[in-house]
Amino acid sequence: MKVISTGKKLCLSCMEEHEVKRVEVQEENIFKGVRVKYTAKYEYCDRTKEYLTYEDSLDTNDLAFKDAYRKEVGLLTSQEIVEIRDMYDVSQKDFSKILGWGSSTITRYENHQVQDGVHDDVLMKVASDPKWFMELLNRAKRELTDKAYRKYLSKAKEHYRQNQNKYLKESIEADYTKYEGKSNLTGNAGLNIDKAVEVINYLAQNVPDLYKVKLMKMLWYCDCLHYKREKKSITGLVYKALPLGAVPERYEVLVLLEGIEYCEVQYDEYIGYKFKAPLDFKVETLSNAEIRVIDEVIERFKNYNTKQIIDKMHEEEAYRNTPEYQPISYEYAKSLSI
Numbered sequence: 001m002k003v004i005s006t007g008k009k010l011c012l013s014c015m016e017e018h019e020v021k022r023v024e025v026q027e028e029n030i031f032k033g034v035r036v037k038y039t040a041k042y043e044y045c046d047r048t049k050e051y052l053t054y055e056d057s058l059d060t061n062d063l064a065f066k067d068a069y070r071k072e073v074g075l076l077t078s079q080e081i082v083e084i085r086d087m088y089d090v091s092q093k094d095f096s097k098i099l100g101w102g103s104s105t106i107t108r109y110e111n112h113q114v115q116d117g118v119h120d121d122v123l124m125k126v127a128s129d130p131k132w133f134m135e136l137l138n139r140a141k142r143e144l145t146d147k148a149y150r151k152y153l154s155k156a157k158e159h160y161r162q163n164q165n166k167y168l169k170e171s172i173e174a175d176y177t178k179y180e181g182k183s184n185l186t187g188n189a190g191l192n193i194d195k196a197v198e199v200i201n202y203l204a205q206n207v208p209d210l211y212k213v214k215l216m217k218m219l220w221y222c223d224c225l226h227y228k229r230e231k232k233s234i235t236g237l238v239y240k241a242l243p244l245g246a247v248p249e250r251y252e253v254l255v256l257l258e259g260i261e262y263c264e265v266q267y268d269e270y271i272g273y274k275f276k277a278p279l280d281f282k283v284e285t286l287s288n289a290e291i292r293v294i295d296e297v298i299e300r301f302k303n304y305n306t307k308q309i310i311d312k313m314h315e316e317e318a319y320r321n322t323p324e325y326q327p328i329s330y331e332y333a334k335s336l337s338i
């Protein structure tokens with residue numbers, strides 16, 4: 001028994017006024033054939049040695065008991081159900097409507113009733129799949145107020161975007177596992193996508209009219225120059241020798257990541273992708289040494305047009321000695337022209 005607090009009051013056990021303790025007690029109980037342990041709260045009378053429930057402690061003790069059971073059998077706890085509902089900022093009633101359940105189902109699950117396995121699976125899916133939640137939301141649209149519908153939809157979209165970004169990152173990371181242990185190709189550094197995004201934005205912020213081809217070359221120069229100085233690339237990106245010069249492996253996914261912004265500019269024959277740093281961009285993970293290297297690359301190439309930087313790249317020993325479409329070794333950094 002653990003004492004949480006004491007206070008003088010009329011004791012409902014001995015019916016006299018005295019210091020009454022509020023205590024926590026470890027209890028054991030059986031629910032659906034499963035024995036579980038949980039912490040219950042009571043008031044305790046020293047004179048009668050009796051435990052009494054107070055205010056809503058009967059409910060909270062019951063909830064602690066049910067949650068212990070849910071944990072034991074791998075169901076979502078009442079608190080986790082609240083968190084899933086909060087994720088979409090939706091009321092208990094509306095959540096029940098969206099899921100197509102009885103109007104007080106969620107309220108019961110968040111209080112005293114243990115959900116069954118099927119409903120548990122549905123809740124788990126809602127938590128992990130905002131796109132599916134949007135489908136359910138649309139189905140229930142007519143049962144919701146317009147204002148509520150729009151609020152939930154905007155929350156769901158926000159989670160969907162975050163999820164998308166997570167998937168994109170994971171797909172790049174999965175692809176890069178094939179380079180594990182090949183430090184000459186990764187520049188002795190593990191892939192750091194957040195840093196890659198930051199380098200791109202730092203370049204976009206400081207180089208006027210930064211188009212895709214030039215950006216890719218400048219990224220390579222940043223990583224390669226840093227490797228030349230510190231025996232370590234900045235981003236861990238692997239670059240391949242494409243006809244127009246070095247291009248990071250999975251660059252087409254890289255530029256779709258959240259935080260990278262570009263606009264399409266239509267020319268006579270092709271579309272250009274012009275990069276711009278987000279207005280609120282600031283450096284968070286790059287070190288001062290890394291920034292110095294990037295600044296140097298910017299100083300060197302900011303006024304180069306696309307053709308000039310491609311020509312420059314084509315002259316690099318790293319490029320001349322790497323077969324087309326093969327990864328470029330960072331070992332060539334020592335002969336880098338800058």
Ligand SMILES: [Zn+2]
Pocket residue numbers: 011012013014015016018045046047048
């Ligand atoms: Zn008493």
